[in-house]
Amino acid sequence: MQPVRTTKTDKRAAAMRWLKSVGPLPTSAMASAESPREQPTATSLRVAQRLAGGLPLMGEGEQRVKRLAAKLDLLKKLAAEQPVREKRNG
Amino acid sequence: MPRAPQSRLLTLQWYIEGLGTLRLVVPSRDRLDAVDATWPVERAATAAHRHWLWGKLMEKKPEQFAVIDADGQTISLWCSAKREVRLEGRRLYRLDYVEVRPRLRGGMAGAFTLALVGARAAEAGCQGLVLAAFPPLKGFYARAGGAQRLPKGWAVERGLVPFVFEGSAFEDFQRVVTDAARADDED
Numbered sequence: 001m002q003p004v005r006t007t008k009t010d011k012r013a014a015a016m017r018w019l020k021s022v023g024p025l026p027t028s029a030m031a032s033a034e035s036p037r038e039q040p041t042a043t044s045l046r047v048a049q050r051l052a053g054g055l056p057l058m059g060e061g062e063q064r065v066k067r068l069a070a071k072l073d074l075l076k077k078l079a080a081e082q083p084v085r086e087k088r089n090g
Numbered sequence: 091m092p093r094a095p096q097s098r099l100l101t102l103q104w105y106i107e108g109l110g111t112l113r114l115v116v117p118s119r120d121r122l123d124a125v126d127a128t129w130p131v132e133r134a135a136t137a138a139h140r141h142w143l144w145g146k147l148m149e150k151k152p153e154q155f156a157v158i159d160a161d162g163q164t165i166s167l168w169c170s171a172k173r174e175v176r177l178e179g180r181r182l183y184r185l186d187y188v189e190v191r192p193r194l195r196g197g198m199a200g201a202f203t204l205a206l207v208g209a210r211a212a213e214a215g216c217q218g219l220v221l222a223a224f225p226p227l228k229g230f231y232a233r234a235g236g237a238q239r240l241p242k243g244w245a246v247e248r249g250l251v252p253f254v255f256e257g258s259a260f261e262d263f264q265r266v267v268t269d270a271a272r273a274d275d276e277d
Contacts, residue, residue: 011269012269015266015269016198016270019201022204024195025200026229026230027134027137027139027224027226028132028137028190028191029187029189030203030221030227031187031188031222032186032187032224032247033186033222033247
């Protein structure tokens with residue numbers, strides 16, 4: 001009896017059969033190092049939602065920095081307009 | 091910043107029905123941003139992982155890969171904070187996070203990604219693969235040859251299901267990845 005020669009095509013077909021036999025995924029995430037019971041934080045949800053909606057990311061921290069930067073700008077302008085009065089001793 | 095992982099698999103290509111020609115890459119920041127901009131809305135509203143952001147998950151992970159198609163679109167991603175664990179006297183590859191693009195989960199992308207992870211594990215000198223699965227995936231992993239058990243010395247988060255791939259199931263992964271590979275001169 002002649003030994004059956006396995007060709008590359010046969011091997012590839014076998015690989016496809018294996019993939020088909022495993023079947024589709026019931027959910028897109030396949031494994032996790034964290035508990036699925038763990039609820040997403042408000043921040044991670046907001047970031048995900050803004051990214052999904054194509055909106056720019058701006059959290060409370062970022063807004064606070066912007067407000068502080070605006071204040072700093074204003075202070076710089078005021079300082080430029082009003083010469084600093086030197087305090088003289090004696 | 092960990093060094094990008096080195097792998098022979100990064101030089102190969104595979105042809106998978108329904109997905110076309112696929113390659114393995116180490117994901118760039120731009121790729122992860124693109125994934126985080128598109129995948130969350132494709133996930134089921136009730137999915138436990140709906141909040142996942144791959145840009146965050148991949149941070150400082152020494153082991154991180156993306157499967158991409160011929161157009162450069164991301165098909166799946168996986169990462170691990172620690173590549174291997176020694177359990178029951180053997181070196182096992184620890185798969186921390188893995189996801190297939192949500193709209194592609196109905197095809198062979200999941201099974202092929204799992205096979206690639208297995209081939210990577212073997213390349214890294216591991217004798218098996220351990221992971222913690224979401225409960226709806228028990229059937230999927232059982233069909234892929236996994237054993238639902240907790241190896242001695244390992245712990246998984248509450249609510250997840252431990253799976254181990256070893257022996258012939260682990261060898262199947264390598265066989266599938268080798269046999270589905272395309273030669274450079276194939277059209």
